[in-house]
Amino acid sequence: MDLKGKNVIIVGERDGVPGPAIETLVKSVGGTPALVQTQCFV
Amino acid sequence: MVVILGSPTAESAEIYARTVTEGDPSWVGPLAGIALKLPVYHILEPEIKSQFDQEIYNEQVGIMESVLDTDDLIEAVNKVRREQQ
Numbered sequence: 462m463d464l465k466g467k468n469v470i471i472v473g474e475r476d477g478v479p480g481p482a483i484e485t486l487v488k489s490v491g492g493t494p495a496l497v498q499t500q501c502f503v
Numbered sequence: 504m505v506v507i508l509g510s511p512t513a514e515s516a517e518i519y520a521r522t523v524t525e526g527d528p529s530w531v532g533p534l535a536g537i538a539l540k541l542p543v544y545h546i547l548e549p550e551i552k553s554q555f556d557q558e559i560y561n562e563q564v565g566i567m568e569s570v571l572d573t574d575d576l577i578e579a580v581n582k583v584r585r586e587q588q
Contacts, residue, residue, distance in 0.1 A: 462505055462542055464554055470506045470541070472519055477571065478509030478546050482563040486546070486555045487507065495504065 464492035475501040506543040507551065511571055513579035516545055520583035540587060545580045547573050 469492045473480030480499040487494050506523045510516035518528060523541045527534040544551045547568055552560060 462544060462550060464505065464551070468504045470504065470523070471509070472506065473509035474511055474515065477511030477515075478564050478567050480509065483507055483509050483546050485563050486559060489556060489559055490554050499509075 464490050466491060466493075468493050468495040470495055471497045473497070473499045475499055475503065504541055506541050508543065508545045508580065509567075510545065510576065511567075513572065513575040516576050517579040517583060519543070520580045524583055524587050543580060543583065545576050547571065548577050548580065 464487055469487045471480050471483045471487065471494055473483050480497040484494045484497045506519075508516055508519050510519055520543045521528045522532070522534050523539050523543050526537045526539075530536070546552070546564060552564075
């Protein structure tokens with residue numbers, strides 16, 4: 462799945478990989494973050 | 504449109520993956536019974552990881568990659584994708 466040019470829904474998690482970290486990576490390869498969330502269950 | 508997860512456990516990754524493919528498995532949220540059939544991947548999967556600059560990837564994900572159970576996470580999301588095909 463090539464992320465370049467794709468709209469990407471990002472569901473990160475506080476105890477895993479947070480949304481903004483994934484967002485940075487997606488943008489770096491030309492993907493478009495459509496929604497960025499970081500779930501937190503604390 | 505593609506979904507990328509950053510879940511820390513196989514169980515939560517599978518629940519998210521199922522929610523965006525076949526609908527909320529717990530049947531309590533707004534996506535209950537709604538099959539979006541979106542392609543879903545975990546950020547730690549080799550197919551996704553290989554697309555990024557290794558330096559940026561290590562900076563953003565490296566620490567969590569070293570402590571999470573990568574194989575279980577990959578298998579959980581892979582299983583859901585296989586069932587959709």
